[in-house]
Amino acid sequence: xxxxxxxxxxxxxxxxxxxxxxxxxxxxxxxxxxxxxxxxxxxxxxxxxxxxxxxxxxxxxxxxxxxxxxxxxxxxxxxxxxxxxxxxxxxxxxxxxxxxxxxxxxxxxxxxxxxx
Numbered sequence: 001x002x003x004x005x006x007x008x009x010x011x012x013x014x015x016x017x018x019x020x021x022x023x024x025x026x027x028x029x030x031x032x033x034x035x036x037x038x039x040x041x042x043x044x045x046x047x048x049x050x051x052x053x054x055x056x057x058x059x060x061x062x063x064x065x066x067x068x069x070x071x072x073x074x075x076x077x078x079x080x081x082x083x084x085x086x087x088x089x090x091x092x093x094x095x096x097x098x099x100x101x102x103x104x105x106x107x108x109x110x111x112x113x114x115x116x
Contacts, residue, residue: 020082020086035071035074036074039070040059040062043062044058044059044062
């Protein structure tokens with residue numbers, strides 16, 4: 001177990017919370033993947049970028065404009081998604097209507113790698 005994972009588990013245990021085991025990058029259970037990235041994709045759809053700096057600037061501008069209600073709404077969606085995943089015995093993935101290739105074509109006019 002990684003040190004930061006162990007520390008997080010100790011903290012959660014101190015709250016008296018039950019911790020469910022799940023894959024660290026489960027598409028059903030990672031709140032940021034669902035709330036942040038679906039909203040970001042909707043915002044960025046149709047915008048063309050030719051250099052990394054343009055992408056980074058637009059993402060930062062978008063992020064700074066998010067209100068607290070955005071994050072609260074995302075947090076409120078977690079429980080129903082976890083419940084569905086538990087009911088389906090972990091065999092549940094929310095389907096996205098947009099494919100990765102469609103997203104990448106809508107973001108970039110040229111092919112390049114993002115540096116983060």
